[in-house]
Amino acid sequence: MKYFFKNRLALIGFIFITIILAFALFAPKIATHNPAAIDTKSILSGPSNSHILGTDTLGRDIFSRIVYGSRISLSIGFIAVGISVGIGIFFGSIAGYYGGKIDSIIMRFIDICLCFPTFFLILAVIALVEPSIFNIMAIIGLTSWMGIARLIRAEILTLKERDFISASRIMGARGSWIILRHLIPNAIGPVLVSATLGMGGAILIESSLSFLGIGVQPPTPSWGNILMDGKSTLGVAWWLTVFPGIFILLTVLAYNLLGEALRDLLEPRIVANERIESK
Amino acid sequence: MAIVECRDIIKYFSVQRGYLKKGAGVVKALDGVSLEIEEGETFGLVGESGCGKTTLGKILLGIISPDSGEVLLKTKEKQAIFQDPYSSLDPKMKVRDIISEGLILKKGSKTRLLERIEKVLDVVRLPKGSLNKYPHQFSGGERQRIAIARAVVTEPEFIVCDEPVSNLDVTIQLQILKLLKEIQEKFRITYLFISHDLRVIKFMCDRVAVMKDGKIVENRGSKEIFTGPVHPYTKLLLSSIPRIF
Numbered sequence: 118m119k120y121f122f123k124n125r126l127a128l129i130g131f132i133f134i135t136i137i138l139a140f141a142l143f144a145p146k147i148a149t150h151n152p153a154a155i156d157t158k159s160i161l162s163g164p165s166n167s168h169i170l171g172t173d174t175l176g177r178d179i180f181s182r183i184v185y186g187s188r189i190s191l192s193i194g195f196i197a198v199g200i201s202v203g204i205g206i207f208f209g210s211i212a213g214y215y216g217g218k219i220d221s222i223i224m225r226f227i228d229i230c231l232c233f234p235t236f237f238l239i240l241a242v243i244a245l246v247e248p249s250i251f252n253i254m255a256i257i258g259l260t261s262w263m264g265i266a267r268l269i270r271a272e273i274l275t276l277k278e279r280d281f282i283s284a285s286r287i288m289g290a291r292g293s294w295i296i297l298r299h300l301i302p303n304a305i306g307p308v309l310v311s312a313t314l315g316m317g318g319a320i321l322i323e324s325s326l327s328f329l330g331i332g333v334q335p336p337t338p339s340w341g342n343i344l345m346d347g348k349s350t351l352g353v354a355w356w357l358t359v360f361p362g363i364f365i366l367l368t369v370l371a372y373n374l375l376g377e378a379l380r381d382l383l384e385p386r387i388v389a390n391e392r393i394e395s396k
Numbered sequence: 397m398a399i400v401e402c403r404d405i406i407k408y409f410s411v412q413r414g415y416l417k418k419g420a421g422v423v424k425a426l427d428g429v430s431l432e433i434e435e436g437e438t439f440g441l442v443g444e445s446g447c448g449k450t451t452l453g454k455i456l457l458g459i460i461s462p463d464s465g466e467v468l469l470k471t472k473e474k475q476a477i478f479q480d481p482y483s484s485l486d487p488k489m490k491v492r493d494i495i496s497e498g499l500i501l502k503k504g505s506k507t508r509l510l511e512r513i514e515k516v517l518d519v520v521r522l523p524k525g526s527l528n529k530y531p532h533q534f535s536g537g538e539r540q541r542i543a544i545a546r547a548v549v550t551e552p553e554f555i556v557c558d559e560p561v562s563n564l565d566v567t568i569q570l571q572i573l574k575l576l577k578e579i580q581e582k583f584r585i586t587y588l589f590i591s592h593d594l595r596v597i598k599f600m601c602d603r604v605a606v607m608k609d610g611k612i613v614e615n616r617g618s619k620e621i622f623t624g625p626v627h628p629y630t631k632l633l634l635s636s637i638p639r640i641f
Contacts, residue, residue: 279483279484280478280479280480280483280484281483281484281485281486283454283459283476283478284476284478284484284543284546285497285501286459287457287458287459287474287475287476288475288497288498288501288502288550289501289502290497290501294501298486298489298497299486299488299489302486302488302489303486303487303488
């Protein structure tokens with residue numbers, strides 16, 4: 118925690134994500150209007166006192182839509198990354214710990230998965246299933262676990278040679294016990310970094326999908342589909358695209374800053390220095 | 397009566413030089429090793445680095461299997477104390493969990509967990525407040541005491557001590573060695589004591605086996621080895637003990 122106050126950028130990232138999180142949690146209180154309320158009198162009006170970020174082609178309040186959209190964007194980030202971390206840890210730890218043929222099979226499978234361009238794979242899958250929010254989360258998660266699996270495998274390959282693993286085996290521990298009690302807790306650091314960075318990535322993918330019209334379906338607001346709504350009126354109503362764009366940009370940036378900070382924090386050398394300082 | 401016995405243990409490791417040249421050579425880590433360890437004694441295993449001492453210890457503990465030969469262990473209660481106290485304790489676990497792991501894994505010993513942990517903490521002379529700390533909050537010697545506590549708490553009959561003091565300061569070495577002796581008397585434990593340091597071996601062991609290149613070249617009582625070595629390699633080892641005065 119102390120580290121965040123030393124690192125300004127990380128602190129900014131942290132604060133921004135907290136704000137967005139507050140948007141998502143308290144959306145009904147923060148939003149100034151009903152995000153679905155159509156107001157035919159104020160179509161495409163620019164930022165003003167009554168609509169601080171302007172209105173769209175149906176007269177809906179952009180600020181309120183962005184606030185509600187943060188629910189979608191954040192939950193897609195969390196759940197998609199949660200799914201990919203779960204799958205990644207499962208395959209990565211099994212491959213790393215058991216080694217041999219199991220390792221070869223899992224790693225070749227990962228190589229195959231990595232051969233598909235992720236975004237086009239998602240497009241193809243979306244063409245087959247209904248693009249509900251849950252399906253989008255699941256698809257993003259299912260197509261982005263390979264990096265995490267490799268990461269955790271590499272960590273476990275070095276960890277499993279340590280003596281405390283031998284000690285555990287001598288005391289009669291089975292593979293599952295060793296993986297869950299010893300290996301994953303020790304290998305989780307880099308995964309947390311990767312997961313934080315991945316949340317930014319997942320939000321971007323969701324926005325891209327929604328922008329292409331195959332992501333979150335209107336009238337549910339998501340940052341991507343607010344952006345798409347604004348595309349046709351870009352020439353006359355800049356606020357329709359600029360504001361959701363800024364939110365996407367800043368959120369992804371904030372996640373990246375936070376991820377970088379976590380990486381620095383978890384780097385063993387720097388952690389050691391911190392400890393000496395705190396003593 | 398022998399509590400541990402092994403016959404003609406052979407273990408080769410193949411050395412791979414890159415992906416394309418497979419099986420470029422083998423290292424004969426153990427090349428026909430036989431020994432017997434009597435109940436209650438400290439059996440020393442000495443030799444240069446890479447002669448197969450640690451491999452033999454791991455085979456006796458059953459965490460690696462030999463290519464051929466047989467191991468007879470008359471007890472299931474086995475434990476190990478390792479060389480590097482920085483790698484032998486899980487850095488993400490509290491001392492309480494490190495010590496209790498063996499008890500939780502052992503069937504039927506989950507009762508009175510805390511009481512047993514506190515008792516063993518007393519044996520290795522660590523304060524009660526250690527239980528909620530993490531390994532990195534301790535010095536090397538204290539960590540080794542935690543490792544000993546973890547080994548002793550399951551009431552083992554056979555402990556493999558793999559260079560337990562070679563990473564410690566000389567003053568702490570003696571404390572740990574004395575502690576190991578004390579524990580042995582208290583709980584009647586058999587030790588296999590692996591070391592490259594002959595002074596430590598002389599201090600600890602009843603019998604000593606000298607290993608070189610995966611073979612035991614001399615296996616006799618500790619006194620006999622130190623007063624009248626027979627094999628030329630043993631003589632070489634003894635002559636290489638540094639004498640300060």
